[in-house]
Amino acid sequence: MASILTNLFGTSVLGFSLIPLLAIGLTVYKYNSLDPESHPENTQELLQIYDFIVIGGGSAGAVIASRLSEIANWTVLLLEAGDDENEISDIPLLAGYTQLSKFDWKYQSSPSTTYCLAMVGDKCNWPRGKVLGGSSVLNAMIYVRGNRHDYDNWARLGNNGWSYEEVLPYFLKSEDNRNPYLTRTPYHETGGYLTVQEPPWRSPLAIAFLQAGQEMGYENRDINGFNQTGFMLSQATIRRGSRCSTAKAFLRPVKNRLNLHIAMHTQALKVLFNAEKRAIGVTFLRDGKQGIVRCRREVILSAGAINSPQLLMLSGIGPSEHLTEFGIPVISDLRVGDNLQDHVGLGGLTFLVNEQITLKRERFQTFSVMLEYIVKEKGPMTTPGVEGLAFLNTKYANKSGDYPDVQFHFAPSSVNSDGDQIKKITGLKDRVYNTMYKPLRNAETWSILPLLLRPKSTGWIRLKSKNPLVQPEIIPNYFTHKEDIDVLVEGIKLALQVSNTSAFQRFGSRPHTIRMPGCHKYAFNTYEYWECALRHFTFTIYHPTSTCKMGPQRDPTAVVDPRLRVYGVKGLRVVDGSIMPTIVSGNPNAPIIMIGEKASDIIKEDWRVKKKRSVERERTRFFLSK
Numbered sequence: 244m245a246s247i248l249t250n251l252f253g254t255s256v257l258g259f260s261l262i263p264l265l266a267i268g269l270t271v272y273k274y275n276s277l278d279p280e281s282h283p284e285n286t287q288e289l290l291q292i293y294d295f296i297v298i299g300g301g302s303a304g305a306v307i308a309s310r311l312s313e314i315a316n317w318t319v320l321l322l323e324a325g326d327d328e329n330e331i332s333d334i335p336l337l338a339g340y341t342q343l344s345k346f347d348w349k350y351q352s353s354p355s356t357t358y359c360l361a362m363v364g365d366k367c368n369w370p371r372g373k374v375l376g377g378s379s380v381l382n383a384m385i386y387v388r389g390n391r392h393d394y395d396n397w398a399r400l401g402n403n404g405w406s407y408e409e410v411l412p413y414f415l416k417s418e419d420n421r422n423p424y425l426t427r428t429p430y431h432e433t434g435g436y437l438t439v440q441e442p443p444w445r446s447p448l449a450i451a452f453l454q455a456g457q458e459m460g461y462e463n464r465d466i467n468g469f470n471q472t473g474f475m476l477s478q479a480t481i482r483r484g485s486r487c488s489t490a491k492a493f494l495r496p497v498k499n500r501l502n503l504h505i506a507m508h509t510q511a512l513k514v515l516f517n518a519e520k521r522a523i524g525v526t527f528l529r530d531g532k533q534g535i536v537r538c539r540r541e542v543i544l545s546a547g548a549i550n551s552p553q554l555l556m557l558s559g560i561g562p563s564e565h566l567t568e569f570g571i572p573v574i575s576d577l578r579v580g581d582n583l584q585d586h587v588g589l590g591g592l593t594f595l596v597n598e599q600i601t602l603k604r605e606r607f608q609t610f611s612v613m614l615e616y617i618v619k620e621k622g623p624m625t626t627p628g629v630e631g632l633a634f635l636n637t638k639y640a641n642k643s644g645d646y647p648d649v650q651f652h653f654a655p656s657s658v659n660s661d662g663d664q665i666k667k668i669t670g671l672k673d674r675v676y677n678t679m680y681k682p683l684r685n686a687e688t689w690s691i692l693p694l695l696l697r698p699k700s701t702g703w704i705r706l707k708s709k710n711p712l713v714q715p716e717i718i719p720n721y722f723t724h725k726e727d728i729d730v731l732v733e734g735i736k737l738a739l740q741v742s743n744t745s746a747f748q749r750f751g752s753r754p755h756t757i758r759m760p761g762c763h764k765y766a767f768n769t770y771e772y773w774e775c776a777l778r779h780f781t782f783t784i785y786h787p788t789s790t791c792k793m794g795p796q797r798d799p800t801a802v803v804d805p806r807l808r809v810y811g812v813k814g815l816r817v818v819d820g821s822i823m824p825t826i827v828s829g830n831p832n833a834p835i836i837m838i839g840e841k842a843s844d845i846i847k848e849d850w851r852v853k854k855k856r857s858v859e860r861e862r863t864r865f866f867l868s869k
């Protein structure tokens with residue numbers, strides 16, 4: 244701008260009148276609205292009809308809305324029940340503080356007698372994002388793609404187009420990786436909308452974790468590369484030290500498109516069908532008022548693994564016996580809500596060290612740490628807390644060695660490190676917290692969350708009421724298969740080995756051995772004790788998927804076909820984590836973004852839009868460099 248002004252007015256003008264001129268220029272050019280990182284507007288006046296209506300602006304929905312609105316003569320409406328994200332939700336270290344806030348649907352599993360027993364009411368909290376960006380605004384930002392075998396299995400089940408080789412280009416299409424050592428490989432890319440990088444700050448224990456892996460015979464490797472088994476520093480959806488949600492990544496840069504409307508605080512209540520069972524619109528609730536909007540081409544449901552099945556059932560698509568119970572006329576009898584899968588593990592597995600190197604509240608909630616974040620986008624505030632990841636093989640794992648059955652999340656902190664915030668968001672009972680974790684208030688602690696990658700136990704989502712504002716019933720059925728406990732107990736033993744490596748012994752590492760209330764009759768570190776602990780401190784890492792299963796026509800449990808069209812109706816697709824036929828072996832945010840990317844191309848293809856060359860280019864580039 245300076246050179247333009249110089250050319251226009253000459254140097255003498257610049258010295259004195261630069262600032263008022265700048266102010267006028269910025270106002271005239273609406274600098275804020277042109278800034279690709281400023282927030283999108285909440286469209287007030289909606290059209291009566293759009294080409295596409297996308298329900299839910301989360302990990303997948305934000306991608307779909309962004310990509311469909313690339314077609315200038317398509318009008319796209321994105322309906323989002325929640326508000327816009329803010330400065331606090333941007334701070335990686337404070338990710339836990341968005342839970343139970345207005346950004347969270349605040350769901351809970353139904354009470355159980357066999358899991359979540361350490362939580363108030365024997366129910367686990369199931370946070371879900373109710374905000375533009377969805378659960379990508381609440382999540383821990385960990386970027387993992389899953390195992391190549393996951394996708395090859397999807398294809399083997401009859402889902403043409405979803406093999407690893409066919410989905411990898413879509414991971415690459417989104418990605419803007421900021422770590423040169425990763426972008427030099429064919430498994431990472433730059434220039435996409437989604438920023439991925441290692442968090443700029445880590446504790447000394449992060450490197451100890453990698454060294455421990457080597458001592459245990461595992462390689463340190465990019466677990467998003469060719470082989471998944473191994474240990475790695477976390478890669479995360481972080482941009483310049485702050486959260487890169489899908490709203491920031493995919494919606495902000497395109498917010499000035501005239502053909503894209505975003506309606507926040509707008510909850511879809513029902514999808515409407517005509518006599519030919521074609522989706523023709525949506526009813527919604529906005530600021531307390533009910534409305535209707537119609538569509539010319541399609542409704543895309545991207546409300547997530549809990550709300551998508553709920554909305555389908557409310558609209559007459561679901562198990563006929565269940566819908567009839569609620570007096571809902573059946574439009575398509577499908578196994579909606581079945582097949583619920585989630586990653587589950589042991590919460591609160593804690594270790595102590597002797598040195599002051601862990602992440603404790605009094606150490607990170609200081610003025611200088613905050614200033615470092617605000618001014619330099621650096622320091623402890625930029626870590627999502629999970630510093631290291633590992634994918635390991637227990638004795639039950641596939642003998643190939645490259646399809647691990649357990650994942651570790653390593654953190655230089657534990658339940659006690661953040662005052663009682665973790666107690667609050669996990670819903671731990673006072674008795675459990677006071678017995679096990681309160682005594683650690685002044686201790687230096689770290690933890691591993693051992694997680695089951697491919698659970699055999701599955702659950703379901705069902706309606707509790709015909710009222711769309713009532714939370715649906717969530718029954719995860721954790722640990723109904725004994726094999727799930729067997730694998731996890733082996734995973735816990737591997738976690739204990741990490742503490743025994745010389746990498747951790749140099750800090751005096753040892754497990755915290757106070758036993759879980761309710762499990763006192765078992766000796767610490769026996770199979771029975773760990774089973775009991777798992778059934779008490781059952782830890783969902785918030786990855787529900789698979790409740791609107793993708794599958795071929797011959798599969799009676801499938802809800803959508805491999806082009807994500809809902810069976811038995813027209814003009815309706817589901818695009819989010821609920822379509823995964825089986826849960827991926829890793830954190831699902833990146834895979835769900837991939838699903839959004841691939842679905843966008845499928846939709847464009849089905850409406851005969853000329854193919855963009857970018858994905859083909861990625862594919863060619865990948866195979867040439869292999």
Ligand SMILES: Cc1cc2nc3c(=O)[nH]c(=O)nc-3n(C[C@H](O)[C@H](O)[C@H](O)COP(=O)(O)OP(=O)(O)OC[C@H]3O[C@@H](n4cnc5c(N)ncnc54)[C@H](O)[C@@H]3O)c2cc1C
Nearest residue numbers: 299301302303324377378382383384385511547820830832
């Ligand atoms: C606390 C937490 C931590 C996590 N950590 C990680 C992690 O570190 N890495 C990782 O890979 N994954 C993580 N996950 C999981 C991951 O974020 C989710 O699996 C993913 O974001 C889900 O994407 P989605 O598009 O299926 O649904 P969502 O992102 O949940 O999007 C659904 C959207 O639909 C909106 N919506 C729902 N119903 C309606 C309606 N009726 N009308 C209008 N709008 C509606 C919601 O408000 C929401 O915005 C975490 C999740 C949570 C909750």
